Amino acid sequence: MLLLLSRLVFAASLLFACTSQAAALPDLQGRTILAVTENAYTPLNFVDANTGQGIGWEYDAMNEIGKRLNANIEWQLSSWDAMIQAVRQGQYDIGMDGITINAERSKQIDFSIPYMTSQQFMLVRADEDRFTDAKSFAANDDLHFGAQAGTTNFYVAVYDVLDGNEDNPRITLLETFGASVQALKSGDVDSVLMDATSARGYIGANPGMFKIVGGPLGTEDFGFIFTPESDLVAPVNAAIRSMKADGTLEALNKKWFFDYNQ
Template sequence: MFQRRAFLAGLSALAFFPFSLQAAELPDLGGQTVVVVTENAYPPLQFVDPKTGEQVGWEYDAMNEIAKRLNFKVEYQNTSWDAMIQAVSDGQYQVGMTGITIRDDRKEKVDFSEPYMRSEQFMLVRGEESRFTDAESFAAFEDGLIGAQPGTTPFYTAVYSILDGNEANPRIKLFETFGATVQALKTGDVDVVLTDGTAGKGYVDTSNGGLKLIGGPLGTEDFGFILPKGSELVAPINAAIEALKADGTIDALNKKWFLDYKMGE
């Protein structure tokens, strides 16, 4: 869910290209409106800026650029994580974005875009934590509690890669949003939150030493946008994602949101 990830280490200060070098090759969607849903609870991918109250983040910038290049208008709406995949599957929204891991079981309900980001999961803990230092020592610390959202990749990593494979294990405390898990960590209600390095580093950077990441990566995941099965938007969005990768826009967004930006500053 923010240690710098390896793929970020070599980012250069690339300019943000307002128009793709390959724009002429991209489909023109004729100015149609596309309804995009997000949770707004996963900084710096998407969240409400505490200073301005605006919806901002990596995914907003990327989707706005995709819309510009494909000539469609974006209407943003919000829903909870636990409702999002089903709602997109049912056609309530045309696109979903909230750092969604591409998984085969989810492909049974929705179509995914090509991956726009690769992430690694880490353990987020309080800054003074010394009772455990990695997944193995946490598993042996029988009083330790993990905060997670049900049905998310971190939840399944906690169950099957750290604990005993029991999805009802009482050591996992469930919360509706990622932000709620981090708040529970800060107040001592849980001891670990599993998150991709992106979100975790964002929280560490703004915690004034209150939070830290420990251990090595617990797995790699690719993020993609979700769309209803058979959506005609999949191919155009994939083409736009490839264009953003090719001309350096993805690299520029990574630098802006993962290296330069600090929430609340």
């Protein structure tokens, strides 16, 4: 009886703590926030084949942030290569596309605190047997990466796997991340580098099609991006902290990410 009572008291205290934290969040009084993404980075943001609507981890997270801050999220689309500049110029209030927080980008836009930490891995076709890691890939001049210019995936391929030459012909540049994965599927390229979260999504959505080889090639933090000196940074950060504290972010991970080790 005492054990049951203790558990009930603990559960009540946890609920009270989460409720108090939510109540302490800023109230944006119904403000409309223009959010932009690309819809090409499964499972963070992509198009539902059945409805044609944008879905994914980042959609769910940002919509939840809007609810917690009493704000209306209005979704817009942009290509990756134009997104950071468009947010910088104030065309959109907040952007997301699995964007790695780094010093160079921080000179152009403001970042939220990290909402996710991930690592880069080599995604390959399930029947791949010509290489087993980054070293054996680099040693074979017949092997090619598919990558989207200007992304973390591209720079890791250039500087962490190949020879540091950004014009290396062993990297096939494609317009979208999804196009890189399609090129891998069709055999036009031999590997695509991607963060672990996205790799899980593609493996889960395509059973028997892909696998991971080798170990992690670096750790990266993802953040939402804002127009410089935006007054939304602090409220969004507060909402992210509350979602970490009450388990919401972990629940989204379980919903959207497939563990390729199982």
